Amino acid sequence: EVQLVESGGGLVQPGGSLRLSCAASGFTFSDYSMNWVRQAPGKGLEWVSSISYSSTTIYYADSVKGRFTISRDNAYNSLYLQMDSLRDEDTAVYYCARDQSASGGFYYYFDYWGQGTPVTVSS
């Protein structure tokens, strides 16, 4: 059974840092690209960052570029999100999600999600 379990969320002051983790199990982690997606309270979903299976390709949303760093450790089946210079607007539930492709890699979607870890940025 595929499982993604996030941890590391909490309350942090503006300007502070936090490191989120996502522990994967039930599949060959090193075969899949992974993503972070967030959801502010009462709001919709926002893609945050993605990392390829080998960490060679990394992307960020403009809203977090230069402040967040995504990484992974395939030996430990883990995904990470280092969040620095946090702002009030970063308050959200953060989900890790697995990338899946169909039709020979033409179509991509998020087929498994973790339960999310809440991050609150407030003084």
Next chain:
Amino acid sequence: DIQMTQSPSSLSASVGDRVTITCRASQSISSYLNWYQQKVGKAPKVLIYAASSLQSGVPSRFSGSGSGTDFTLTISNLQPEDSATYYCQQSYRIPRKTFGQGTKVEVK
């Protein structure tokens, strides 16, 4: 960035009804469109990918159609457990797989 606009923002329907949610992209995205269901306090779950392909394990009352800029998610024979918020997502302009703002479905 590609903008995704869903309508309506919310709807209320009865058990057994047929419900349609629309999603419009700000530019053509071919069939690179996914639909997700999110229940309160839970993570999203993929229902449809590539505009019309049903994800394994998803009930057949869910269906998707469309291409280019206009897409629909249809729920036939609405069930109480279908109360949720539904999101469309474009995967044409990867990696920025933007989502629509969501449609909240209430089952009366």
